[in-house]
Amino acid sequence: xxxxxxxxxxxHAGMWVFPDASTISQDVSEKSRTMxxxxxxxxxxxxxxxxxxxxxxxxxxxxxxxxxxGPWGYYTAVFSMIFMVTSGAPLAACxxxxxxxxxxxxxxxxxxxxxxxGILNLLMFIPMMIFLPDLENxxxxxxxxxxxxxxxxxxxxxxxxxxxxxxxxxxxxITAMAILWTSAVAxxxxxxxxxxxxxxxxxxxxxxxxxxxKRQWNVQKAGLALLGAFYFMTVVFMHxxxxxxxxxxxxxxWKDSIFPVLYTVTSFQVSxxxxxxxxxxxxxxxxxxxxxxxxxxxxxxxxLLGITLLWIYHLFAFFxxxxxxxxxxxxxxxxxxxxxxYSIIFLLNMAFSFVLPFAVLVWNPLRRSDWGPSLAGLxxxxxxxMFNIRIFVGSANAAPGEKLYHHFMEHVPAPAYPDxxxxxxxxxxxxxxxxxxxxxxxxxxxxxxxEVKEGTLYQKWGKLHRGEYxxxxxxx
Amino acid sequence: MQEGKPLQSRQINRELLLTILNxxxxxxxxxxxxxxxxxxxxxxxGYMINQGFGVTGLNRPVMWGFxxxxxxxxxxxxxxxxxxxxxxxxxxxxWRRPATRAAEILTVFSLMTAMTMxxxxxxxxxxxxxxxYTLPFVPYDYARGIWPNVRTPLVWxxxxxxxxxxxxxxxxxxxxxxxFAVLRDRTTGMSHRIYGMLAMGWQGxxxxxxxxxxxxxxxxxxxxxxxxxxxxxxxxxxxxxxxxKSWHSTIFAPYFVVGAVHSGVSAVAFVxxxxxxxxxxxxxxxxxxxxxxxxxxxxxxxGWFYFLVMEILFGFYGREADEIAVRDYQFMxxxxxxxxxxxxxxxxxxxxxxxxxxxxxxxxxxMSIACISVNIGMWLERFLIIVPGLARKQLLTFDWYTYTPxxxxxxxxxxxxxxxxxxxxxxxxxVPLIPLxxxxxxxxxRTEIKVGxxxxxxxxxxx
Numbered sequence: 001x002x003x004x005x006x007x008x009x010x011x012h013a014g015m016w017v018f019p020d021a022s023t024i025s026q027d028v029s030e031k032s033r034t035m036x037x038x039x040x041x042x043x044x045x046x047x048x049x050x051x052x053x054x055x056x057x058x059x060x061x062x063x064x065x066x067x068x069x070g071p072w073g074y075y076t077a078v079f080s081m082i083f084m085v086t087s088g089a090p091l092a093a094c095x096x097x098x099x100x101x102x103x104x105x106x107x108x109x110x111x112x113x114x115x116x117x118g119i120l121n122l123l124m125f126i127p128m129m130i131f132l133p134d135l136e137n138x139x140x141x142x143x144x145x146x147x148x149x150x151x152x153x154x155x156x157x158x159x160x161x162x163x164x165x166x167x168x169x170x171x172x173x174i175t176a177m178a179i180l181w182t183s184a185v186a187x188x189x190x191x192x193x194x195x196x197x198x199x200x201x202x203x204x205x206x207x208x209x210x211x212x213x214k215r216q217w218n219v220q221k222a223g224l225a226l227l228g229a230f231y232f233m234t235v236v237f238m239h240x241x242x243x244x245x246x247x248x249x250x251x252x253x254w255k256d257s258i259f260p261v262l263y264t265v266t267s268f269q270v271s272x273x274x275x276x277x278x279x280x281x282x283x284x285x286x287x288x289x290x291x292x293x294x295x296x297x298x299x300x301x302x303x304l305l306g307i308t309l310l311w312i313y314h315l316f317a318f319f320x321x322x323x324x325x326x327x328x329x330x331x332x333x334x335x336x337x338x339x340x341x342y343s344i345i346f347l348l349n350m351a352f353s354f355v356l357p358f359a360v361l362v363w364n365p366l367r368r369s370d371w372g373p374s375l376a377g378l379x380x381x382x383x384x385x386m387f388n389i390r391i392f393v394g395s396a397n398a399a400p401g402e403k404l405y406h407h408f409m410e411h412v413p414a415p416a417y418p419d420x421x422x423x424x425x426x427x428x429x430x431x432x433x434x435x436x437x438x439x440x441x442x443x444x445x446x447x448x449x450x451e452v453k454e455g456t457l458y459q460k461w462g463k464l465h466r467g468e469y470x471x472x473x474x475x476x
Numbered sequence: 477m478q479e480g481k482p483l484q485s486r487q488i489n490r491e492l493l494l495t496i497l498n499x500x501x502x503x504x505x506x507x508x509x510x511x512x513x514x515x516x517x518x519x520x521x522g523y524m525i526n527q528g529f530g531v532t533g534l535n536r537p538v539m540w541g542f543x544x545x546x547x548x549x550x551x552x553x554x555x556x557x558x559x560x561x562x563x564x565x566x567x568x569x570x571w572r573r574p575a576t577r578a579a580e581i582l583t584v585f586s587l588m589t590a591m592t593m594x595x596x597x598x599x600x601x602x603x604x605x606x607x608x609y610t611l612p613f614v615p616y617d618y619a620r621g622i623w624p625n626v627r628t629p630l631v632w633x634x635x636x637x638x639x640x641x642x643x644x645x646x647x648x649x650x651x652x653x654x655x656f657a658v659l660r661d662r663t664t665g666m667s668h669r670i671y672g673m674l675a676m677g678w679q680g681x682x683x684x685x686x687x688x689x690x691x692x693x694x695x696x697x698x699x700x701x702x703x704x705x706x707x708x709x710x711x712x713x714x715x716x717x718x719x720x721k722s723w724h725s726t727i728f729a730p731y732f733v734v735g736a737v738h739s740g741v742s743a744v745a746f747v748x749x750x751x752x753x754x755x756x757x758x759x760x761x762x763x764x765x766x767x768x769x770x771x772x773x774x775x776x777x778x779g780w781f782y783f784l785v786m787e788i789l790f791g792f793y794g795r796e797a798d799e800i801a802v803r804d805y806q807f808m809x810x811x812x813x814x815x816x817x818x819x820x821x822x823x824x825x826x827x828x829x830x831x832x833x834x835x836x837x838x839x840x841x842x843m844s845i846a847c848i849s850v851n852i853g854m855w856l857e858r859f860l861i862i863v864p865g866l867a868r869k870q871l872l873t874f875d876w877y878t879y880t881p882x883x884x885x886x887x888x889x890x891x892x893x894x895x896x897x898x899x900x901x902x903x904x905x906x907v908p909l910i911p912l913x914x915x916x917x918x919x920x921x922r923t924e925i926k927v928g929x930x931x932x933x934x935x936x937x938x939x
């Protein structure tokens with residue numbers, strides 16, 4: 001049984017955990033095998049939500065078809081919300097591994113498992129390819145209209161943007177899965193000896209050649225670094241294309257170079273938020289208290305605070321530039337997305353993405369707890385959902401039909417309210433993502449066992465003068 | 477294994493105070509030469525003020541040139557101080573210790589130098605008094621109902637820069653108090669009295685240390701928004717101008733801030749290499765520190781490059797004729813396209829290629845080349861934003877023009893580099909450019925952990 005170490009000096013007490021390296025594998029395997037009642041309940045509830053999402057999707061398709069993007073605004077928003085989390089979370093694991101932060105060790109696998117949920121994104125993206133309007137104006141060169149609407153793809157290449165986006169999303173999911181496999185191969189290699197049934201077969205198949213030789217460890221670490229760097233570039237690129245193709249380019253006259261950055265920052269914020277919430281649940285109810293120390297929440301909360309500040313900074317940089325310019329073309333964008341049409345959603349977005357998380361995270365006592373950062377993470381998730389609804393529903397309904405090919409938005413449109421199918425798709429879509437995540441935790445150990453074991457080698461209590469302090473090693 | 481040998485407190489005092497208590501032979505010669513260059517630059521500025529802007533290359537429509545480029549450049553360099561000091565202090569990065577003081581002081585001097593540029597650029601510097609004061613004896617403009625437009629970034633700008641300058645000076649002084657006390661105890665006469673005054677009764681008791689640490693952390697946290705606001709506002713000097721199409725971009729604020737950090741941290745790395753060479757501080761500024769700075773720079777440079785790509789891409793995205801004209805001028809017309817090519821190469825591809833190699837990161841000559849390369853590139857960046865944008869500002873082609881800097885502008889800009897170097901050397905005679913107490917603290921906290929047969933560098937963590 002892992003033990004939580006509470007001795008030590010001052011703030012260290014209860015912050016760091018010192019698990020017993022000799023029993024981690026067995027203990028975590030046992031925890032993965034047993035299925036607590038609340039977990040089963042969560043699985044059932046999210047499974048039902050998944051079904052609701054499918055019902056909503058079928059009903060929407062039957063009612064409206066795939067010819068217009070307008071009715072699919074809420075669907076796109078929930079896709080983007082899940083995409084933000086699933087694409088950003090594996091990156092968190094890579095980034096904190098890259099910076100050699102010890103506190104990240106219990107967080108890595110929790111983050112990487114989100115890559116499995118990426119499969120849902122891939123499936124959801126198929127209809128999105130169909131309802132995205134063409135770049136070329138179907139009416140041709142009409143007066144006061146553009147022959148080719150504004151897009152990051154300009155006049156090509158062939159298949160742009162639909163096929164390229166699909167390829168990008170698929171590539172991203174595959175890379176994320178590759179990171180997960182590379183990271184988990186050592187744990188699966190160890191677990192295959194004791195695992196039986198489907199799990200045993202899966203572990204033997206996926207970790208067949210793993211024996212933990214020095215060469216294999218070196219290759220694994222180099223692989224994680226390379227995949228991480230590659231993944232980072234792919235994520236940033238895909239955030240750029242999705243945010244441009246499904247948002248910016250659908251609102252005539254919206255030329256905003258900071259928006260892809262804001263989208264990426266929001267993705268980092270919500271993915272870290274989701275990780276913190278998952279960690280909190282695992283620590284509080286999953287029996288992982290002896291592995292997930294408060295130091296993880298404390299350190300991650302500082303990163304979340306930084307990202308939250310970056311979010312508001314980027315939003316302000318957009319707003320002030322458009323607001324100050326007083327150009328009609330830009331004023332209409334602000335009216336539509338911020339001060340008029342979607343003002344309530346914008347205020348909710350501001351409150352949940354910045355004001356409330358900031359208020360929570362700025363307090364040291366709250367950040368030192370496990371629930372404070374998790375609460376901030378939950379708030380950021382709600383804020384992220386508001387952001388996606390505001391942007392993607394707004395974009396999908398800004399310029400229906402031939403208006404999409406106008407030079408700019410001449411009138412500020414009315415908001416698009418959700419109908420019952422939209423509600424089904426939004427709530428059900430989120431439920432489906434949680435359902436897949438929960439199922440994934442049944443298959444893979446939710447703790448990166450090798451990383452936690454490695455961490456125990458680099459931390460100890462040491463005497464300095466009259467006190468006893470934490471000593472942390474940092475290998476080159 | 478820890479890099480570098482353990483240092484004793486006395487040794488640290490002796491070696492780091494050497495620049496203050498003794499002057500090397502080259503010191504006065506170098507100061508004299510730099511002082512001469514500064515005097516020549518001041519003479520050039522005087523000549524320009526006397527003769528008017530006709531002696532510069534500035535002309536319609538390019539009314540901003542070398543001076544404003546240089547202003548933005550020095551503001552950018554100033555970002556290194558806070559980046560290294562405040563952020564790394566808050567994140568408790570151990571390798572920050574030898575770099576913070578030099579970075580903070582570089583911030584102060586580069587800010588001071590930056591502020592001279594708009595003053596010179598006004599052509600009539602004394603008139604700036606009308607912008608600032610509401611004194612009864614300078615009522616000229618107010619009497620005619622002319623007031624500064626507080627809604628313009630050109631008014632926000634000095635406010636932000638002076639706030640940053642004030643807080644940076646405070647930041648440096650608070651961090652210097654324990655070192656002033658060390659100097660107070662090692663000097664006599666007038667120096668003793670001055671250092672004693674600056675040390676403000678520092679005795680090094682537990683309460684004073686606690687307060688000093690709290691003040692440092694608080695100032696670090698408070699100065700960060702100022703740091704971000706300064707270059708953001710500088711960027712809005714450009715971004716708010718809707719008439720210059722290539723400037724009116726929402727990404728300018730973070731793009732400028734990241735660029736500033738890129739150039740500033742490169743400058744600090746170069747200054748550290750120079751200090752190591754000039755003062756023989758091999759025990760303090762070790763390869764690991766330069767290596768860590770270079771790794772940080774890979775991330776910063778890549779972030780900057782991403783912003784650059786976004787800025788250019790969205791310039792084309794709008795497909796508006798007037799913006800395309802600017803981009804065409806930047807990318808297709810010689811010599812601007814050559815400068816553009818050089819700028820991207822020396823700011824990103826060359827240095828990052830260097831920094832990806834561990835052996836190159838630990839070779840101080842190669843690192844110096846990379847850091848200088850970044851700063852040449854970042855100077856060019858500002859130049860290539862300002863001039864082509866203005867050269868193609870007008871809608872009608874007969875109003876298009878270009879810009880060629882005059883000798884006067886070259887001399888003034890060159891003088892600013894001499895001025896910052898001179899001020900850095902002078903301050904090295906007055907305060908230790910590596911914080912004594914920070915190094916001592918690092919020595920106390922550093923230890924090792926044995927993992928199998930390997931010793932891994934480790935530190936005691938206080939929180």
